[in-house]
Amino acid sequence: MVQRKIDKLREVLKGDIIKFVKLFADTDPLPYQEKFLKDSNHYQIFVGGRRVGKSFVVSMKALHYAWTHPNKTALIVSASKEQAQETFRYILNVINHSSILKSTLVRKTQTEIEFDNGSRIKVVPAGESGKSVRGYTADMVIIDEAAYVPDSVFDAIEPTIATQIKKGSGYFILLGSPAEPKGAFYDAWNSDTFSKHHATTYDNPYVDEKWIEEFKKKKSNDVFKREILGEFASTDETFFNIDAVRNVAIGGKHIEPDADYDYYFGIDFAMSGNDETVIAVVGINRNLDSPKIEMVNYFRYKNKTPSWIVWKVKEHIIKWKPKRIYVDSTGLGYPIYQLMKERLGEYGYLVHGINFSSKERDEMFYFLRELIEDEQIVLLNDNEFIEQFLSYTVKVRADGQIRIAKKKRAKDDITDALALAVWGVKKGSLTYTFMRDCSVDDLFPQKRTQDPFKLIGMGMRMMKF
Secondary structure (H helix, E strand, O other): OHHHHHHHHHHHHOOOHHHHHHHHOOOOOOHHHHHHHOOOOOEEEEEEOOOOOHHHHHHHHHHHHHHHOOOOEEEEEEOOHHHHHHHHHHHHHHHHOOHHHHHOEEEEOOOEEEEOOOOEEEEEEOOOOOOOOOOOOOOEEEEEOHHHOOHHHHHHHHHHHHHHHHOOOOEEEEEEOOOOOOOHHHHHHOOOOOEEEEEOHHHOOOOOHHHHHHHHHHOOHHHHHHHOOOOOOOOOOEOOOHHHHHHHEEEOOOOOOOOOEEEEEEEEOOOOOOOEEEEEEEEEEOOOOOOOEEEEEEEEEEOOOHHHHHHHHHHHHHHHOOOEEEEEOOHHHHHHHHHHHHHHHOOOOEEEEEOOOOHHHHHHHHHHHHHHHOOOEEEEOOHHHHHHHHHEEEEEOOOOOEEEEEOOOOOOHHHHHHHHHHHHHHHHOOOOOOOOOOOHHHHOOOOOOOOHHHHOOOOHHHOOO
16 A cells, blocks of 8 residues: 555656655755756756755756656766765755655665665766776766866766667766866857756855855955856966957057057066067057057067167167066066166166066966956967966965966966066056157167176176077
């Protein structure tokens, strides 16, 4: 008699997962949760921010399927062992709070449960290679926190479910918070094969918006996009969002100065024989009410002596008449900076040095990133230059301080020079200097009373940059 009632209940609930959830989980799903739970497509993906109930819906999907469909296997693959255990505990908690579900449980291990209808739910961590999931035959495969599951695991899993989907009875379900805009999870989100579901933390009425605003204050823009808005964005590992960079990289070069523009220079001096000295030029159109900073040109020089570099810089100064000049004054760049500061200061130019080991250097790059993300700068449409933005990462030091680091052997000279130039705009926005027309020789007379290269005793006259 009892078994017949259970069988009848299974038949009733088989086509109504919402009734199942209300009965056994004793809760009303939120609208976006209900939509996802009711989805019957063979390929499904759910991308969401924090605290939108992803563990809840994944558990309910698997539990409803296994309990109402005989002789089926639901395989839940999680990014880590801890995540797999958490999902399994959630499922067990629902079962233990229902005398009906509990009475139908015939076997339970630390990773698997089996019901009296022959159906099973198994939870496994993904691992790095997919070895842990190879060999399983499943009717429903759910990948939880899929953005953090290696692509090799996807390759191992797909054959597991492909046969069942061809028969019209299998389900492949992905869900989790987004990470970088790459990889199998990101590809699935952009695929026409998957039915798509999305929720932000704001969509959950039980989350205090004050908590969200505090989170926003403490985290970077990219972290907020991923964790709250549920959007794919660069991880903290990569400092710049390359998609945001490409979005503003629409400008062209100015071959000649424009009289309506104020220009600013950023100069990154070469530090070894393989490096290049780069002069970046940014401009602001004075005639616009709300002008953006525009990157208008850059110049690169390799294997040149410091004296040659200084001479070349002064040629560009005479031509472009920059309002301010910011240079990298770290290490071997310091004597060149001192020379430029001495010679140009007499004529009203503000030459400032930034030590790239200082905190101000990080502030400079945060300012550049803010300009890019807020679309307040126009960059040159130059692929080689754009790729340099991928060179910057975020590094947490032993003392807990977060610093901007660079990948080994990565090119970054153009971007460094650009960051210096836009920092000059920020620092010089309230200060405008005037320089009279003059010649290169006026600025840099051939006879010098002091030579900074001799003063520091580094023998730099023979060194090429």
